[in-house]
Amino acid sequence: MMTGDRQQDPNAGALTSRRRVLAAAALAPVLTVASPAAARTLPTGTTGAGHGKRIKPVPTTLEQWAGVAKALGRPGNMLRDTTYHTGFPRRDLLVVSDGVVVTPGLALGTHVAFVRYADGSTMLMGDVVVTENELQRVTDAWQANGIEQTAIHKHLLSQTPDIWWTHVHAHGHDAVAMARGLRAGFDRTGTPPPAPPQGPDRVALDTARMEAVLGAKGTTEDGLYKILFHRRETIADGHLILPRGLGSTSAFNFQPLGGGRAALSGDCAMLADEVQHVLKALRRGGIKLVELHNHHLSEDPRLFFTHFWAVGDGVELARALRPAVDATDVVPGG
DSSP, X not given: OOOSSOOOOTTHHHHHHHHXXXXXXHXXXXXXXXXHHHHHOXXXXXXXXXXXXOBOBOOOOGGGGHHHHHHHTSOOEEETTTXXXXXXXXXXXXXXXXXXXXXXXXXXXXXXXXXEBTTSOEEEEEEEEEEHHHHXXXXXXXXXXXXXXXXXXXXXXXXXXXXXXEEEEEEESOHHHHXXXXXXXXXXXXXXXXXXXXXXXXXXXXXXXHHHHHTSOOEEETTEEEEEEEEXXXXXXXXXXXXXXXXXXXXXXXXXXXXXXXXXXXXXXXXXXGHHHHHHHHHHTTOEEEEEEXXXXXXXXXXXXXXXXXXXXXXXXXXXXXXXXXXXXXXXXX
């Protein structure tokens, strides 16, 4: 006969405890992955599972990269004594975006960098301009030669012809082989041969006021005016510490259009908690957002990049950019 009190199963407590144990076990892997604190709690000098101790870049000279220059088919230059850089401007392309004829220096420059490390290895990192018709055959050539791609995306608003930018990466002990692998991809594009170097030239912009607004000195090259900022933190790609500015630069490129006006194409390097502040700052200044993406796969701290575009008075463009600069932890690149 039933009473007002509910009859309890004597085994119910044991079953409930067992269910709780099983539920906790099932959730454990999810909680481990989802916890950023767990990923950050690493012994000093390591970058996580499989990376080991971080390795620093070492200074090199142009002479040490002679084999790479030969394989690439053109000379390069040294940046900050550790980075061997080579440019491949796409002067073969006539690209129009937002009604502006884009010069190679504004947004059509391929750049690759080689860095030597204390263990004798070399890292390759680069950003390559390809047409839509070239992209797949270039990718196939790189994959056949051990060159990895870490990003494929756009730097410009709608453009003709269709252009893509792909980031490349490799690491090993044979720098010349990496250069040959890169060249195999370049040879499947219309990238023209090198042209004679041009010295610094004047641009029809009020660069003194632009520098005062942005708090940084710029440079002129091939008719363009450029200002760079570097992330303040030490950035590592896996266990390899990146030289200052490599893969972590905010770059502002100004193409003079006459009458003090310029086309602006650039990008900001940001940590995750800076992204929304930068996007809002750019839009408040009337700057058009083009892309938000990554450039790397295993950098620490994690970086995001937003590319943007604007046309207007050079000084006003600098004023529009300044709040975005202030929202990131950067220093003038020089």
